[in-house]
Structure formats: C-alpha cells, structure tokens
Amino acid sequence: MDTPIVSPRKCCTKCLQEFPATPEYFFRAKKSKDGLQWWCKQCANSFSREWEKNNPENVAKTKKKTRAKHKDEISEYNRQY
Numbered sequence: 001m002d003t004p005i006v007s008p009r010k011c012c013t014k015c016l017q018e019f020p021a022t023p024e025y026f027f028r029a030k031k032s033k034d035g036l037q038w039w040c041k042q043c044a045n046s047f048s049r050e051w052e053k054n055n056p057e058n059v060a061k062t063k064k065k066t067r068a069k070h071k072d073e074i075s076e077y078n079r080q081y
Helices: 041-054 056-069 071-080
Strands: 009-011 018-020 026-028 036-040
Touching: 026 041, 036 041, 041 056, 056 071
Parallel strands: none
Antiparallel strands: 009 018, 026 036
C-alpha cells in the first residue's frame, strides 16, 4: 500500500493557528531546528508594523545608519533613475 504524503505542519506560537511548515507561511530562521521562525509571517509583520509605529525614533536611527552604510550604493541607484 502507498501511504499518502503528509506535509509537516507548524503552529504559530502567537495566533496558535496551524500552517504548513514552509517558507510561504513562516520566515526562515537558521538557528531553529526546522529552519523556520516560531511566529507566522502575518503575526511577525503585524508585530513589526506596530513596533515601528510606537518607536519612530528608533526606526529613524536605523534608517540613518543604513543610509550611511550603503551611501555609495544609494547614490548609484539614484543616479540611474
């Protein structure tokens, strides 16, 4: 008899919903056993949006650092467009 192939499933620890354990539903995480984060993408994105809304000064600092670090790449990109 052939046994049906069952895709592994994973439960989001934030919303407690179960999804297929694939990068389509969970962000990757190298340190985790299955290689996926513990929150689903929807929960992770909503948490990030909420955090950014509540911490605008930290977001501004991070963006400033990133722009300084990639100054040449940004200049080249802007020159092309």
